Amino acid sequence: MQVVKKINNNVALCCDNNGQELVAFGKGIGFPKVPYELTDLSLIEMTFYKLNAQYRRLLTELPEDILTLSSQIVQHARATIDRPLNPNIVFSLADHLNFAIIRLQKQQDVPLLYSYDIEQFYPQEMAVGQYAVRLINQQLKIKLPTAEITAIATHFLNSQVNVDIKVQQEQQIIEQVMRLIERCFQLQIDRQSFTYNRFVLHLNYYLRRLQQSQPTPSHDQNRLYQIFKQQLPQIYQCACDVSALIDQAYQTTSNQAEQVYLMIYLQRIIDNSQTEQLGGEK
The missing domain is CATH 1.10.1790.10 (PRD domain)
Structure with a gap:
């Protein structure tokens, strides 16, 4: 795989062996001088083909640490939630997290409350929300409100792909x-x-x-x-x-x-x- 353009240290624009352009997430893949041939494909965590303009813009506007955290949370979610997720959720989640952190830094009130009925009905999604808030608080040394557990869980609920023909x-x-x-x-x-x-x-x-x-x-x-x-x-x-x-x-x-x-x-x-x-x- 050819790495052709650095987006940040962990995200890069690449070209696969068929000449198809893609965005790849992987630890350190954007660090070497580009272009270069990436031979160790085990470094690649996620790939995205045919990204629309909105997601390309987010890649350049969102902080690198937020994109990295979103990638980690989505990987954890895919191992936790037994239903398929929208393949582009890493971008929409990163956008949500970035806004939540900015709102916290500006000390703006959060209107959502922790939802015990979502906890009751959707334990997998709530577990991902709890993991996400804990990870963000540890990595960024902040304290997101408990309401963000529900907000993130709901984000994953809304991003699930319904493959049921009914x-x-x-x-x-x-x-x-x-x-x-x-x-x-x-x-x-x-x-x-x-x-x-x-x-x-x-x-x-x-x-x-x-x-x-x-x-x-x-x-x-x-x-x-x-x-x-x-x-x-x-x-x-x-x-x-x-x-x-x-x-x-x-x-x-x-x-x-x-x-x-x-x-x-x-x-x-x-x-x-x-x-x-x-x-x-x-």
């Missing part, structure tokens, strides 16, 4: 669920809101767990289930209708724990809708 069916089911909820409560769900996007994320993985016969961990939630059933019967009934719709589509059986989480999300959607209504009336 993705269109999933989208159709989710839209049916939304229309059902709107009919149940006579409201219009704001599809741009944070609450909506979190709920869709939850539904996506709910559907995939059911298809893979991996039910939601059923901790002792009977008390909360009974509270909803007795004190919030409309939310309880809507959650039952949503789970019935999904189970009918996939020939599955949702457990009580999943219904409890549906009820919690439904309560959030209602609260969010009422808050928007009050805001519009002022």
